[in-house]
Every structure is written in C-alpha cells, then in structure tokens.
Amino acid sequence: MTIWDALLQGIVQGLTEFLPVSSSGHLSLVQYFTGNSGETGAMFSILLHLGTLIAVFIAFRGIIWELIQEAFAMIGDMLKGKFSFRNMNGKRRMIWLFVLSEVPLLAFLLVKDYVGMVSADNSILVEGFCFVVTGILLLLADKLGSGKINMDTMRPRDAVAMGIAQGIATLPGISRSGSTVATGLLMGLDRGYAVTFSFIMGVPAVLGANILELGDAIGSPFPLSLPVVLVGVVSAVLFGLLAIKMVQWLIHTDKYKYFGYYTLALGVLTIVIALIEWRTGHRIQQFLLN
Numbered sequence: 001m002t003i004w005d006a007l008l009q010g011i012v013q014g015l016t017e018f019l020p021v022s023s024s025g026h027l028s029l030v031q032y033f034t035g036n037s038g039e040t041g042a043m044f045s046i047l048l049h050l051g052t053l054i055a056v057f058i059a060f061r062g063i064i065w066e067l068i069q070e071a072f073a074m075i076g077d078m079l080k081g082k083f084s085f086r087n088m089n090g091k092r093r094m095i096w097l098f099v100l101s102e103v104p105l106l107a108f109l110l111v112k113d114y115v116g117m118v119s120a121d122n123s124i125l126v127e128g129f130c131f132v133v134t135g136i137l138l139l140l141a142d143k144l145g146s147g148k149i150n151m152d153t154m155r156p157r158d159a160v161a162m163g164i165a166q167g168i169a170t171l172p173g174i175s176r177s178g179s180t181v182a183t184g185l186l187m188g189l190d191r192g193y194a195v196t197f198s199f200i201m202g203v204p205a206v207l208g209a210n211i212l213e214l215g216d217a218i219g220s221p222f223p224l225s226l227p228v229v230l231v232g233v234v235s236a237v238l239f240g241l242l243a244i245k246m247v248q249w250l251i252h253t254d255k256y257k258y259f260g261y262y263t264l265a266l267g268v269l270t271i272v273i274a275l276i277e278w279r280t281g282h283r284i285q286q287f288l289l290n
Helices: 003-018 023-034 039-059 061-080 090-102 105-120 125-144 156-168 176-186 191-217 226-250 257-280 283-289
Strands: none
Touching: 003 023, 003 039, 003 176, 003 226, 023 039, 023 125, 023 283, 039 061, 039 191, 039 226, 061 090, 061 191, 090 156, 090 191, 105 156, 105 191, 125 176, 125 257, 156 176, 156 191, 176 191, 191 226, 257 283
C-alpha cells in the first residue's frame, strides 16, 4: 500500500464515518477496486476507525468531559448512598442510556466473524444491498422523523432502538451514523440531540470493536510502514472533524435527505457492477488495477 492509497482511504474514512453514507461500505469499495482488500485492508481499516474516534473526542470534548465528571460524581453518590434513579439529572440519564444503547451490540458479537468475511471478500454485492437499506432508512427518517425529545426526556426504548441500529451497521454499506441518527429521528428525538447521542454512543462501540480486532491481529504480519499508517490516520482525523461539522449543519438545514438519494443510487449501481463482475470474472477490477 502506498502513501497515496493511505491518504485516499483516510479521506474516505474520515468523511464517510460521520456522513450518513457508510464508511465501511465505501472503504470496502475503495479496497476492492485498488486491490487492498483482505487482511491488510481490514487491519488498516481498524487504524482509520481509531482516527475518526479521535475526531469525535475533539469535536465533542465539552459534553464528553461533562459526562465523565458526572459519572464520577454519580459513583460518589452511589458510595454515599445518595443515588436515586428517580431524581437523576439530564447528564446522568444520558450516561445510563449510553450504557443501555451498547447492550444490543453483545448479540452482534456472535456474527462479527461473518461481517469480517463480507468486508474482506472479493465481491461487493452485499455492500450494494446494504447501501440500498441505508438510503431507504434515511429517506424514511426525513419524511417521518424528528421531534422534541432531548437529554431530559429520552426514553430507554429510544436508546435500545438506536443501539440495535448501531449493531446492524456493522455490515459494510449500512451507515452507523446514518442508521442511528435516522432511528433517533423516527423515535422522536430532536435533530441536534440525535446527532450528539449517535456520535458519542459510537465511541465505546468503535473502541471495543477495535480492541477485539487488534487482539485477533496480534502476532500477525503487518506489512505497512509507519509513514503510510500516519498519513492514513491523520487524514481520517482531519476529514472526520470536517464531516462532523457538515452533519451538524446539514441536519438543521433539511438537506440530510440528499444522502438518502445518494446511498440508494450508489447501492443500485454497486449491485449492477457486482453482477457484471461476477459474470465477467472481475473484469472491471482487473482493468483498474492494470
């Protein structure tokens, strides 16, 4: 993998991790057509996800720091016998709802090996169908979603629903940010709060997934140089920050639906290309690699 490949994948990861278009799906397409799929591509994807995780900490450092402080204060109240579920403030409710939203991911751990095989195989058919699902979900959310539920009024069922969407988004082509934000909007969450909850909710999920993948990769050869890794990760951080700002603007300007049209069209195109590739013995991929 060259530095230019790393830069391209870092840009793709940074932009698509937060824009509702599926970073894993786009990375899978890029890796397929550049010949970087397989174990090396999967390992590099882990590092790029860590880059976008850094972007979340930077963009939401204020609320994340407040939640950390509130978590320690809550633990202190528990030790003193002063804690009460009934009298929790908004930030404490948010912390518990974050915990609740991660529970559905435990079920998806059972199929993580299958998801990894889909991402690393020499086909993009599944990615195409998943892009279509993302597009339909975004268009439904734009038409039917949005409400006034916020930090103080969010319900446990809202968190569980967003957690389930996050689990399904482990499939390449299902946008994590798009599916969770769309689910939040369909549940009646305020647009700005749906974005904030979705992005911060993804921190433990992405971190946990990367720890599991890194554990599996220990002892395996990693034929990528340090400059290649740094270029990929830094570009993922910078373009991730840009994408977060774009989503925060788009969600309030009623332009979120255009990503639904985009992913729907991309999904149909990807399915068509995948079928052509299957019929012709991967002629398009071979042409681009030569």
